[in-house]
Amino acid sequence: MPRSNCSPWWRAARGKVVGRGLVALALVVAGCLPPRDTRLEVEEGVRLGMLLRDFGGIMDSQGDSVCWADVSLSRVRTVTVGYSNGEGAGDAVDVVFDGVPVGRVTLEHCGVGGPWSGVCGTSSASITPNAATADLCLRGVGPGWIGALDYLHLGSARTPPAPSASPSPSPSPSPSPSPTPSPPPGCTTHVDCDDGNACNGSEICANGICGAGTPPNCADGDDCTLDGCDPTQGCVFTPASCNGGGTCSSDAQCTDGNPCTRDLCETGACVHPADVFCDTVVPLYDETTPLEPPLVEDTPTARITRWADRARDRHARETQFQAYEHYLGRYWEHRSAAVEIIDRIAKGGTDITFNVTTQWKLADGAADLRLFYLGESGVAQYMDNRSMTPIDDLHYTHSVSYNPMEGRPLQVGDAIEFELSQFLDAPPAGRANYYGTAMLYVVGEGLVPWEGTGERRASQPIAPREFLGGKTTVHRNESDEADNLFLQMTQNIASHNAQRFLRGRRVQHTNFGDGSHDEASDNPVWDKQRDKVGPLYTEETCTVCHVRNGRALPPEVGEPLVGFTVRVGDAWGNPDPWLGEILQPHREDGSGEGAVRLAGWIEESGLRRPQFAFDAMLPAQASVRIAPPLVGLGLLEAIPEAAVAARADPADLDEDGISGRMHVVEDPETGLPRLGRFGWKAGRATLRQQAAAAFRGDMGVTSSIFPTPDCGPVQQDCGSGGIEVADTDLDDLAAYLALLGMQARRGAEGPEVVRGEEIFTSAGCASCHAPAFETTPFHPMAELAGQTIRPYTDLLLHDMGPGLADELPEGDASGAEWRTPPLWSIGLTEGVRGGEAYLHDGRARTLREAILWHDGEGRRSREAFEALSGEDQAALLAFLGSL
Numbered sequence: 001m002p003r004s005n006c007s008p009w010w011r012a013a014r015g016k017v018v019g020r021g022l023v024a025l026a027l028v029v030a031g032c033l034p035p036r037d038t039r040l041e042v043e044e045g046v047r048l049g050m051l052l053r054d055f056g057g058i059m060d061s062q063g064d065s066v067c068w069a070d071v072s073l074s075r076v077r078t079v080t081v082g083y084s085n086g087e088g089a090g091d092a093v094d095v096v097f098d099g100v101p102v103g104r105v106t107l108e109h110c111g112v113g114g115p116w117s118g119v120c121g122t123s124s125a126s127i128t129p130n131a132a133t134a135d136l137c138l139r140g141v142g143p144g145w146i147g148a149l150d151y152l153h154l155g156s157a158r159t160p161p162a163p164s165a166s167p168s169p170s171p172s173p174s175p176s177p178s179p180t181p182s183p184p185p186g187c188t189t190h191v192d193c194d195d196g197n198a199c200n201g202s203e204i205c206a207n208g209i210c211g212a213g214t215p216p217n218c219a220d221g222d223d224c225t226l227d228g229c230d231p232t233q234g235c236v237f238t239p240a241s242c243n244g245g246g247t248c249s250s251d252a253q254c255t256d257g258n259p260c261t262r263d264l265c266e267t268g269a270c271v272h273p274a275d276v277f278c279d280t281v282v283p284l285y286d287e288t289t290p291l292e293p294p295l296v297e298d299t300p301t302a303r304i305t306r307w308a309d310r311a312r313d314r315h316a317r318e319t320q321f322q323a324y325e326h327y328l329g330r331y332w333e334h335r336s337a338a339v340e341i342i343d344r345i346a347k348g349g350t351d352i353t354f355n356v357t358t359q360w361k362l363a364d365g366a367a368d369l370r371l372f373y374l375g376e377s378g379v380a381q382y383m384d385n386r387s388m389t390p391i392d393d394l395h396y397t398h399s400v401s402y403n404p405m406e407g408r409p410l411q412v413g414d415a416i417e418f419e420l421s422q423f424l425d426a427p428p429a430g431r432a433n434y435y436g437t438a439m440l441y442v443v444g445e446g447l448v449p450w451e452g453t454g455e456r457r458a459s460q461p462i463a464p465r466e467f468l469g470g471k472t473t474v475h476r477n478e479s480d481e482a483d484n485l486f487l488q489m490t491q492n493i494a495s496h497n498a499q500r501f502l503r504g505r506r507v508q509h510t511n512f513g514d515g516s517h518d519e520a521s522d523n524p525v526w527d528k529q530r531d532k533v534g535p536l537y538t539e540e541t542c543t544v545c546h547v548r549n550g551r552a553l554p555p556e557v558g559e560p561l562v563g564f565t566v567r568v569g570d571a572w573g574n575p576d577p578w579l580g581e582i583l584q585p586h587r588e589d590g591s592g593e594g595a596v597r598l599a600g601w602i603e604e605s606g607l608r609r610p611q612f613a614f615d616a617m618l619p620a621q622a623s624v625r626i627a628p629p630l631v632g633l634g635l636l637e638a639i640p641e642a643a644v645a646a647r648a649d650p651a652d653l654d655e656d657g658i659s660g661r662m663h664v665v666e667d668p669e670t671g672l673p674r675l676g677r678f679g680w681k682a683g684r685a686t687l688r689q690q691a692a693a694a695f696r697g698d699m700g701v702t703s704s705i706f707p708t709p710d711c712g713p714v715q716q717d718c719g720s721g722g723i724e725v726a727d728t729d730l731d732d733l734a735a736y737l738a739l740l741g742m743q744a745r746r747g748a749e750g751p752e753v754v755r756g757e758e759i760f761t762s763a764g765c766a767s768c769h770a771p772a773f774e775t776t777p778f779h780p781m782a783e784l785a786g787q788t789i790r791p792y793t794d795l796l797l798h799d800m801g802p803g804l805a806d807e808l809p810e811g812d813a814s815g816a817e818w819r820t821p822p823l824w825s826i827g828l829t830e831g832v833r834g835g836e837a838y839l840h841d842g843r844a845r846t847l848r849e850a851i852l853w854h855d856g857e858g859r860r861s862r863e864a865f866e867a868l869s870g871e872d873q874a875a876l877l878a879f880l881g882s883l
Helices: 495-508 633-637 641-645 687-699 727-738 751-762 826-833 847-852 856-866 870-882
Strands: 015-017 025-029 049-053 058-060 065-073 078-084 092-097 100-106 121-126 130-141 145-155 204-206 209-211 225-230 234-239 264-266 269-271 296-298 303-310 336-343 352-358 368-373 382-387 389-392 395-400 415-420 439-442 446-448 450-453 458-461 564-569 596-604 607-614 621-626 664-666 673-675 797-799 817-819
Touching: 065 092, 078 100, 100 121, 100 130, 303 439, 303 446, 303 495, 336 495, 352 415, 382 415, 415 458, 439 458, 495 727, 607 621, 607 847, 633 687, 633 727, 687 727, 751 870, 797 856, 826 870, 847 856, 847 870
Parallel strands: none
Antiparallel strands: 015 025, 025 065, 049 145, 058 145, 065 130, 078 121, 078 145, 092 100, 092 130, 204 209, 225 234, 264 269, 296 303, 303 336, 336 352, 352 395, 368 382, 368 415, 389 395, 415 439, 439 446, 450 458, 564 621, 596 607, 664 673, 797 817
């Protein structure tokens, strides 16, 4: 008798239940039978549990259900159903949460005279906690009639209130009982003698005279609890700070207040592995986010593209100089230009106008704009090379309507390569003459990344499927500068963002000790940033770790780590009392917290793992992490949270062995729950916060986000705090990181690479290294919004097995959990850094070794790789090299 349509009068009003030590739980009864005497009450004697009594009704086991709305199962581990008059073996009730069965309660036949005559049986089932809020239903399953369901109990382990930051000293194991009131003069039952004080025992009535009871022994022998007695409750065992140390004996002593973790006591220590998918993250960007102006504007008469350029040393194709992709001295001063391309041909007109705005006046007669690359007499030869018409000292214009390559008027689909030259008119400092970026504009379409072809290296558009970074993808390098490929501005950088990018790059390359710049000798000292590093720090400049924005490399055995962050703490992930969160080996006026050295490698079966030696204090736990590459970070920030959530499967419901989950972190600026995206364990939500955390932990420089230094609770002399790096400089650095350009794939159409891509998918690699996403349309930077990108990551945490595990949790990420690292541009690693090192501590010397280290959720893919023929393994590696 399915009853899928419910009359409104069968729905009870929303109500709240508050019990001793319980958080209110709001429920709506939404059953499809009129409930009998529906009410909610707390089951006595259960620390955390909600008892829903007497909602019973006749339930057809073939699909009838009773439901409650807005239920959270964040700490629920057992479901118990009380029932009467079940009709035999095979009857059961499914527990359904948010439309998904999460447990089944089997009902045995029993009867006590009728369906409403009381409970004759109880059955329980275990379920996985879930912090989401959704409908909770019981749905009949089986051949017979279930009869009356009399109550539902949602149960959990004892979960008292969270401990305070500084718990009071533990009271005496056997607290003195409160004074006993005088008993009544006479009694007939024990109840007559009850004085209402549970701490002096239960009074008894004997021969009409009340006698005192025996006080309870409230000592539980647990160092992690404060033992006491409440007159109304009896013995009370309040958790102390087992999360901060001590030996726990039950899960209840390990509550961390995070609904997205399980609170467990394992071998006497609190651990907090992820248990449920927490879908309460607040998106970074939505419909209310203010947006920067669009890059492309369509009007009735023209398609208008706005873009920016930076000055360069030489021309794009001059391999003999290798001086095109690098940065000149004083690159942030007067050496960018904004370009507006008004394409009237796209709307039926006859010409295209280039409007240029510079930061400094160009020399008279030398405001050159080269159009239509020819390259017959040299790699800098263009067919149309004229000076633009000056409007004033900073504004120039030039129009073109003829295609000299084809000997006809321009038309939609024509490709125009152009290069702007900035020959400055006596700038206040630095050189005056510069070339610009070689760009390719397709009439009616816009700017596209290009590659050189043939003997002349003539430009042609790169196929869109090779755009790893969407429209941020830059043109291929033609100047033989493999080491500079991660330094470029996005292909589509907005006019108003070029100077932000260049200023942010200056922040990255500045020494916060002496204010010097780490590149060209004519770059001036930045006095504003002097004397900010420390007092404790790892390095004085960002680029010591992030060399040319590539991944770091391990040192020689016996040498200290450079380009690594060493996180330290106790076994529960709390900051080390003497060291803080990050080990900082240097101090301005003496020795720091001690260096970490590569002591050696342990080799086994062709794989190696590092051993580290600490020069000074040995922390309880440490996690050594190598600096990752920095390209593509802005695009990762632009991936919608919903797209990441769609790939999460914390309970492995599809049984593919992969149970990735989102790392939910607290936003340090707003307190809101966010999706963690950055860092080896996805510990930071935004680029700005990641940069601020690096300033604090790696350089000892505080900010408005993290105004206090990295200091352990008993540590001294680690700084007084305040705001050292200005918000404007932090914002510029975040903009620089967000707008680094992505290189295109290489050789994507080769047969071996195509075969390798097929194997990558069939081996299950794409289950974690997700090939593609669409970025949110609400990202404030137009360069990053609405892009099809191919990062090969799902941004989720995955348990990678004991071989890759360290012992230091981060947030609710366990030691074995790591965020899936992006694979885009991984094939450029050796060219950028002159060597290879993969995985979180740089142990893998090759991509093959990185694959062979996969275990846990990556085990099936590793085994699939091991089962491949040598030819197919080579194809898979060739595919990775093309990224």
